[in-house]
Amino acid sequence: MKSDQTVASGVAYFGHDVNDAAIQRRVAMLAEAGIPVRLGGFRRAVSAVPSACGGRVVDLGQTGDARLLQRTIAVLRHLLSPRAIRALGADAQVLVARNLEMLALAARVRRGNQRLVYECLDVHRIMLGNGSKSRLIRWIERRLLACTDLVIVSSPAFARDYFQQRQGRGNAVLLVENKVPAAPVVEPVQEAGAVRPEGTCVIGWFGMLRCRRTLDHLARIVRQSAGSVRVVIAGRPSLAEFPDFAAQVAGMAGVTFLGPYQPQDLPGLYARVDYVWAIDYFEEGLNSDWLLPNRLYEGLAHGAVPIALARVETGRWLARHEVGLLIDDPARDLPGRLPLRGDPALTTMRAAVGAIDPAAVFQTGAERRAIMAAILGGGHA
Numbered sequence: 001m002k003s004d005q006t007v008a009s010g011v012a013y014f015g016h017d018v019n020d021a022a023i024q025r026r027v028a029m030l031a032e033a034g035i036p037v038r039l040g041g042f043r044r045a046v047s048a049v050p051s052a053c054g055g056r057v058v059d060l061g062q063t064g065d066a067r068l069l070q071r072t073i074a075v076l077r078h079l080l081s082p083r084a085i086r087a088l089g090a091d092a093q094v095l096v097a098r099n100l101e102m103l104a105l106a107a108r109v110r111r112g113n114q115r116l117v118y119e120c121l122d123v124h125r126i127m128l129g130n131g132s133k134s135r136l137i138r139w140i141e142r143r144l145l146a147c148t149d150l151v152i153v154s155s156p157a158f159a160r161d162y163f164q165q166r167q168g169r170g171n172a173v174l175l176v177e178n179k180v181p182a183a184p185v186v187e188p189v190q191e192a193g194a195v196r197p198e199g200t201c202v203i204g205w206f207g208m209l210r211c212r213r214t215l216d217h218l219a220r221i222v223r224q225s226a227g228s229v230r231v232v233i234a235g236r237p238s239l240a241e242f243p244d245f246a247a248q249v250a251g252m253a254g255v256t257f258l259g260p261y262q263p264q265d266l267p268g269l270y271a272r273v274d275y276v277w278a279i280d281y282f283e284e285g286l287n288s289d290w291l292l293p294n295r296l297y298e299g300l301a302h303g304a305v306p307i308a309l310a311r312v313e314t315g316r317w318l319a320r321h322e323v324g325l326l327i328d329d330p331a332r333d334l335p336g337r338l339p340l341r342g343d344p345a346l347t348t349m350r351a352a353v354g355a356i357d358p359a360a361v362f363q364t365g366a367e368r369r370a371i372m373a374a375i376l377g378g379g380h381a
């Protein structure tokens with residue numbers, strides 16, 4: 001027992017996509033706190049990028065978005081032959097599993113003295129159905145939840161409406177919002193090209209692009225604006241939803257698609273826009289109603305006014321902080337009614353964004369230390 005306590009140190013992070021920017025940020029946060037981190041998991045791309053902590057990534061193979069059967073087979077393969085996942089978890093003090101499939105793998109190789117942390121930042125629609133497949137997966141998750149020391153969620157709605165109400169997990173749940181890691185100390189980035197004239201505005205849709213209804217709404221707003229509204233899109237389209245996104249938007253007047261971007265590109269992207277689109281219909285009534293997306297915090301951090309539905313968790317967050325443009329129906333509330341540059345309403349909204357408490361948007365040092373302590377367990381402040 002004494003030997004185990006001496007050897008075990010650091011965190012083994014089981015990721016569903018080791019190239020995912022959010023996973024890389026979490027690994028970087030742990031590493032910056034001086035915690036040894038080993039990253040491993042599946043990847044959506046052809047190859048894995050280097051870990052944010054600088055170590056070798058334990059590559060479990062390639063899987064695909066919206067390919068549940070393929071991902072299930074990949075998980076079963078490693079459950080039956082756990083050599084790679086055992087190497088990933090060996091000698092770690094804590095196993096952190098991002099998403100249910102990785103929780104199953106981490107639980108498979110967990111030793112009795114290792115903490116097990118489940119990080120669930122989305123609830124897939126299959127988890128919320130009433131069919132036999134959905135009930136089976138929820139049952140599996142409940143069994144695995146019983147083995148976990150901590151659950152991390154990114155929105156209070158996930159804790160309240162899913163884990164507590166549907167899965168009976170009300171304790172040891174930690175809220176870690178998708179805040180910007182640290183306040184950037186940079187000069188404001190000026191938009192390339194001419195200054196946008198009054199009577200116009202630009203909406204930005206950045207991040208994971210998976211909502212076809214959002215694209216329809218944005219295209220309609222531009223068409224009905226008589227040239228006063230433009231849209232800038234950047235990020236990675238979901239191939240399951242948009243097989244050829246670039247071709248689809250190429251013919252849309254007033255809509256510009258810039259392709260994927262890196263975190264360091266965010267200041268330049270947000271310098272182009274007045275509003276950030278914080279509406280998602282991908283899993284309407286379910287995950288989309290509960291989540292607090294990265295673009296909410298990133299947009300506010302860079303001075304953009306979020307556009308959100310008043311009835312969902314994002315809208316409730318904005319209402320509490322008295323910022324943003326809250327609407328009920330984009331098709332009814334935005335075309336011809338969106339405040340443009342020079343409109344006092346937009347000036348007021350931008351001033352509110354500038355006055356928001358930084359702690360609501362940026363992850364403070366105290367907050368990071370509290371997260372570290374919760375992940376590592378008692379006695380690690």
